[in-house]
Amino acid sequence: MPLALLALAIGAFGIGTTEFVMVGLLPQVAGDFGVSVPTAGFLVTGYALGVVAGAPLMSVLGTKVPRKRMLLLLMGLFTLGNLISALAPVFAVMLAGRVVASLAHGAFFGIGSVVASELVAPHKRAGAIATMFTGLTVANVVGVPLGTYVGQSAGWRVTFLIVAGLGVLGLLGVARLVPDLPRSEGVRLRHELAVFRNAQVLLAMAMTVLGFGGVFAAITYIAPMLTDVTGYADSSVTWLLVLFGLGMVAGNLVGGRFADRRLMPMLRTALAALAATLALFTVTAHSKPAAAVTVLLIGALGFATVPPLQKRVLDQAAGAPTLASAVNIGAFNLGNALAAWLGGLVIAAGHAYTSANWVGAVLTVSALGLAVVSSTLERRAKQGSYNDGDGGAAAGGRTETSKESAML
Numbered sequence: 001m002p003l004a005l006l007a008l009a010i011g012a013f014g015i016g017t018t019e020f021v022m023v024g025l026l027p028q029v030a031g032d033f034g035v036s037v038p039t040a041g042f043l044v045t046g047y048a049l050g051v052v053a054g055a056p057l058m059s060v061l062g063t064k065v066p067r068k069r070m071l072l073l074l075m076g077l078f079t080l081g082n083l084i085s086a087l088a089p090v091f092a093v094m095l096a097g098r099v100v101a102s103l104a105h106g107a108f109f110g111i112g113s114v115v116a117s118e119l120v121a122p123h124k125r126a127g128a129i130a131t132m133f134t135g136l137t138v139a140n141v142v143g144v145p146l147g148t149y150v151g152q153s154a155g156w157r158v159t160f161l162i163v164a165g166l167g168v169l170g171l172l173g174v175a176r177l178v179p180d181l182p183r184s185e186g187v188r189l190r191h192e193l194a195v196f197r198n199a200q201v202l203l204a205m206a207m208t209v210l211g212f213g214g215v216f217a218a219i220t221y222i223a224p225m226l227t228d229v230t231g232y233a234d235s236s237v238t239w240l241l242v243l244f245g246l247g248m249v250a251g252n253l254v255g256g257r258f259a260d261r262r263l264m265p266m267l268r269t270a271l272a273a274l275a276a277t278l279a280l281f282t283v284t285a286h287s288k289p290a291a292a293v294t295v296l297l298i299g300a301l302g303f304a305t306v307p308p309l310q311k312r313v314l315d316q317a318a319g320a321p322t323l324a325s326a327v328n329i330g331a332f333n334l335g336n337a338l339a340a341w342l343g344g345l346v347i348a349a350g351h352a353y354t355s356a357n358w359v360g361a362v363l364t365v366s367a368l369g370l371a372v373v374s375s376t377l378e379r380r381a382k383q384g385s386y387n388d389g390d391g392g393a394a395a396g397g398r399t400e401t402s403k404e405s406a407m408l
Helices: 003-033 042-062 067-087 091-118 122-154 156-177 189-197 199-219 222-230 234-259 263-284 288-304 306-316 321-348 355-388 392-405
Strands: none
Touching: 003 042, 003 067, 003 091, 003 122, 003 156, 042 067, 042 091, 042 321, 067 091, 067 156, 091 122, 091 306, 091 321, 122 156, 122 234, 122 306, 189 199, 189 321, 199 222, 199 263, 199 288, 199 306, 199 321, 199 355, 222 234, 222 288, 234 263, 234 288, 234 306, 263 288, 263 306, 263 355, 288 306, 306 321, 321 355
C-alpha cells in the first residue's frame, strides 16, 4: 500500500470525526451557549449543507491548482474551521466554524479519490479508494466515541482542539507522503462540467443519493428506536453505534475488494441485501440480539456500496473526474439529509420509530432499480459498439456516434 494512502486516510479520519462527533456533544454545546438542543442541531445541518455546497465550489478551484497543493489547502481550511469552533465566543461564530470546516469535506474526498486511484494500478483503484475511506469508517469506531467521551469529561472545546490537531497531522502527511500530481494537461472547467451530460454519471449520483440515503433514514433515529422499541438503556447506544462503525469498516474494505473485480454486480448485490436488511429491521428491532446484528449489517452493507459508487463516477467521468468525484461526495450528504427528513416526516405523522426503516428500504430499492437501468444501458451501448465494429470502413465514425449517444 502506498504510504500516500495513509496520509489521505488520516485526513479522512479527522473529517469523519468532526462530522459525526457533534451529535454526541449537542447537549453540552447547547448548554454552554444558552440555546435549545434543536437550535444547536443547526451545527449538524449547517455542516451537511456546507458539504453539499462546498464540494463543487472547492473542486472548481481545484481544476486550476495541482492536486497535492489543493489537498494541502483543504486540510488547512479544515484545521482553521475546527479552531474557530473550539475558540468560538458565541453560537454564531461556532456555526461559522462548522461551515468553514465543511467546505473542505466534499472536495477532500473527491480529489482524494482521484489521487488514490492514480497511485495504484487500474485494477486496484476501488481498493485504493476504500483504503482512504477507511479513515472515515474508523472515525465512527474510534474518533466519534472517544471525542464524545473527551467532550463530556473535559469539555467540548477540547474535542475540537484535538480534531484541529488531526487536521495538522493530515496536512503534514499529505505534504510529506503524497507525490506531486499536477492537474492533467488540458483540463478546463468546461470539460469538468461536460461530464454531467453523461447519463451514466447522473445515474451513479442518483444511486448515491438514494442508496446511501437509505442507511441514514434508519440510523438518524436509531437512538430512540433502540431505547424505546428494543429496550436498550441509553448508555448502550454508544456501543451499538461502535458496532455500526465496525460494520462500516468491514463493508468498506469488502466493497472495495470486490468492486475491483465486478463493480456493478457487487453494487447490485449490496443494494439488494441492504434493502432487505432495512425492511427486516422493522421486525428485528423488537429483539436486543437481533437488533444488534442488524445494526452491524446495516453498517457493513451500507458502506459496501461506497467504493463502487465512487469508482463508478470516476470511471464514467474519465478524463475530467475531479468535479464529478467531489459532487458525488456531496450526493452522499444530500442523501443523508433527504432520508433523515423523510424518516422524520413519517415519524411525525404518528408512526412508530421503526417506520423510518421502511423509508430506508424504499429508497434503497429505488437505487437498486437505477443500478439495473444503468447496467442495461451499458450493455446496450457495448452491443451497439460491437455491431458498429462489423461495419467495415464506416465503423470508426459509427462507433463515435454510438459513444455520443450515451451522453444526455
